[in-house]
Amino acid sequence: MGILSLLTFFPLIGVVALLIMRKASDNALKWVAISTAIATFGMSLVVLGQFETGVAGLQLIDRFEWIEAWGIEYHMGIDGISILMVLLTTFIMMLAIPSSWNAISSQVRQYYIFMLLLEVGMLGVFLAQDLFLFYIFWEFTLVPMYFLIGIWGGKNRVYAAIKFFLYTMAGSLLMLLGILYMGITNDTFSLPDLISGRAAFADVQNWLFLGFAIAFAIKVPIFPFHSWLPDAHTEAPTAGSVILAGVLLKMGTYGFIRFNLPLFPEASVEFAPAIAVLAIIGIIYGAIVSFAQKDVKKLVAYSSISHLGFVMLGIFSLNNQGIQGAILQGVNHGISSGALFFIVGVLYEQRHTREIKEYGGVWKAMPVFSALTLIVTLSSMGLPGLNGFVGEFTILLGSMGAESLGASPWIFTAFATTGVILAAVYLLWMFQRVFMGPLDNPANEKLRDLNSGELAIMLSFMLFIIWIGVAPSGFFSLMDGTVSKLVADIGSVLLAGQ
């Protein structure tokens, strides 16, 4: 068993421990979960240590026959596209699990079991290189999330849970059909083999592209497949929203880069303008709807639609800057909106409301918290020097020079840029209404500032917000080899088409 399998299934040790400790106190259970998450993050750093930058292909491969009769393999591998996603997963998980310390008081054992199972599923999604195996992990992530929303969520949790489940299932069925089709034409489900043998299904690649694209578009979510997201995000418990925004949505964008682009390059080129248009609609629509929200959590949820529009625009610029920017922006969004959901959670835990009008002047009661929140807000709207700027700037640069977006790609860039401005408007306005101004609601006077645990979590977010903002080159160099090869591959298709 290689290091990647070990990493993926490592959280199961925590699950087993939680199951065995029948009589342990809730605090002991929490510590088991936290230490498992920290250890998993540590293991992902070991993987990072063994990862060779600049190599285009898969590394640290773990591969053997699984269901021989059907050509199904157990095949795990990592490359420049997945490494950051894996690190993001373990990092966000390490922060999300302790963030539930006070918030979850009922069925604690089950809660942490589902959190750790979710981590297994997400790591598997980012590491599986066999489409069948990928699909299993993909579906598997639904189950723990369904429970996290359905049991520990807000008032409307049952509705939100089933909506989330059904939407994603509906999408993934189309993907399953696509996977099966390629399995039949090529007698394998292995991704590298399918990519090299893609000529076999090139004739129907538009359909296959759509099958995969719809599954991923629902996950991202791209307008008009987004309507599950506000419900799921708002109803999920804080840690659930953090993971949902931080990692689960990235499974969609990752899917586009991992599967759609290399498997169906011609179709990718063909559909690029259409998807870019939807991405732009998402950017502007998400921003406008965010602007209108009265609930902080909903505002952050809708802002995800806008931010992920940027990521999609980057991907379908189909060039080096665009895709690298998209991957990095995926990480940035994970960190920034993860942090924003955490911030909403901190407020909600004390006041049990998320209505913006209930707050105001919070800075006076919680100065440290408010100062840190300001940095997160600025990062989310893409202020230079912080992580969001690097990602959005690279994406805009990529879209500007995108051959895939027709003769005048700058139109896309121009529209997308309005999204940056709108983000500044709705985020700053939210910040102003919640944190600035007079402290006139007496209920807010008793708010306590961050405790040491919360501070540690906020500072961890802060570390990467600033690190990526100031010195992003290390992050880009991780993905450079793989993305360059992918882009060269698509570039040859683009050239052939002209």
Added chain:
Amino acid sequence: MNHLVLLPILIPFLGAVIALFLMRAPRWQGVWTLGVLGTAVTATSYLLWTVQQTGEPVVYYGGGWMAPFGIAIVGDLLGGLLALMSQVVLLLGTVYALGAKDKNVRYPGFYPLFLMLTTGLTGAFLTGDLFNLFVFTELLVISGTVLTAISDDKYGAEAAYKYFYISLLAAAFLLLANGTLYVSYGTLNLADLAERIAQNPDAPLLTTSIALLMATFMIKSAVFPFHFWQPDFHTAAPTAVSAMLSSVVVKLGVYGFLRMTTLLFVEQAALIQTLLIVLGVIGIFFGGLSAIGTHNVKRMLAYSTLAQIGFILVGIGWGTPLSIAAALVFTVNHSLIKAAMLMLAGFMASRASVKSAAFAVVTGLGKQLPVAGVLFFVGALALAGIPPTSGFISKMLLFNSGVEATQIVVVGLMAVGSLATLIYTMRAFQRIWWEPQVDATIKLKPAGDKLIAPALLIGLVLLLGIWAEPLIQLTDATTVWLGRPDLYITAVLGGG
């Protein structure tokens, strides 16, 4: 050696006779039944293993007369596989009955009838003769009717009547089919019939016979529009029995369709297959939508069987090696899943204040039954075909075969249908485990049925989801075997 094929039928039959003598000790009767079925499962496994190793069916000729004159019992891969599947589920059904609080399991005839049901079902799968199929089916029907009539449920008798009358109709169809085929071909031995039908496909009554057999098996598997008795029947029967009826007993029709399309009417199969696809798709939608609309967990599961049988029929209808293998995997997995789910529904009813699986009664009970919740959820995932359960393997293989057969439209319809499965199973789960109790003052009964049997079944469902290879290999071999009806004919008739 050839007597080996008799054991799966004779063991439960003799077991039933002996069980009658234990009437005064229902407990011992139950333990005896468990032992008998355990032995039967061992014998059937050995039979299946032998058949797979030698690649030849085991044939027994009654009274020493060679076929087509003597009555043949034929243990081939298909019959053996379905017999083993049924007996495993029936064995677990006995385990459930032993741990059940129902009054009817104390009824002195319960276990002997249960064993007779086993005999009938196993015999129907293993007989090589159309008339014997009639006899074994009747045995099955009579046992099933009585087992339902003695149910604790007040609608038991009504459901039993309905089942009995519809089965009489099926019996009439089957008998008429026997008659028309005998008139046309002078034999009822399946192998002999197959050979003669192939030689003379223009017999005037052939189409009639096909129609009659179709109708018979449609009733047996409760295929739309012959389904109306099934939800009543499966809901009212005692849990241990309804878990058998809705899982393995309904597979009799599936078996019949497989024999029709791969052995008896190979030349005429195209029309039958088209019909099966149409009926299957109707079943998927009708069953799925009806299941969404039900007010009772057991009834929901009964309608779900309608839909699931629909999936299997489509697989048989496509008729490619891949799709038949997929239909077989689906058949086996569905039996295990549905039996487990019905047992869980029965378990909940046994703990509820009123013995009923109606949503009005069981909503909100789940909070106090966490173990059943885990089992029910895994079962729900399996039914909806979500990994890592065996249900996913079934669905995957079936869709795969459909894509391979370029039946994209039907596959699309099936995909929509499978979403319906997800809707009704999840809704049931949410109602029972997540929603508050309708009347919080009503307390659960302190004890109810035991969860061992459904837990074992769900364990199997997970095992077959992760380690699917053996079942796939077996069904692949079965499909290859079904693709060579000439070998079946030679094996039974000897040399030809």
